[in-house]
Amino acid sequence: MIDLYMWESCPFCRKVLQAADRMGLREGEHYRVINAAPGTPGRDVVAQKGGKAMVPFLVDGATYMYESDDIIEYLRKNAKG
Numbered sequence: 646m647i648d649l650y651m652w653e654s655c656p657f658c659r660k661v662l663q664a665a666d667r668m669g670l671r672e673g674e675h676y677r678v679i680n681a682a683p684g685t686p687g688r689d690v691v692a693q694k695g696g697k698a699m700v701p702f703l704v705d706g707a708t709y710m711y712e713s714d715d716i717i718e719y720l721r722k723n724a725k726g
């Protein structure tokens with residue numbers, strides 16, 4: 646399952662989730678949202694795996710990705726809705 650590390654206050658995170666919704670993707674079925682607000686274990690994972698404490702951050706197996714537009718394109722090509 647695709648993990649999306651997000652922070653509720655992040656407009657770029659909301660952009661990714663809105664795009665996923667428009668694609669017919671559903672949390673728990675196509676992807677999992679992990680809280681990555683500052684100071685959370687999720688943010689620590691983002692920094693450890695990606696090298697930057699920045700969200701949104703996608704993890705799908707060995708694929709790690711920042712940048713909302715890149716994540717949206719990845720979901721369009723790789724998640725089945």
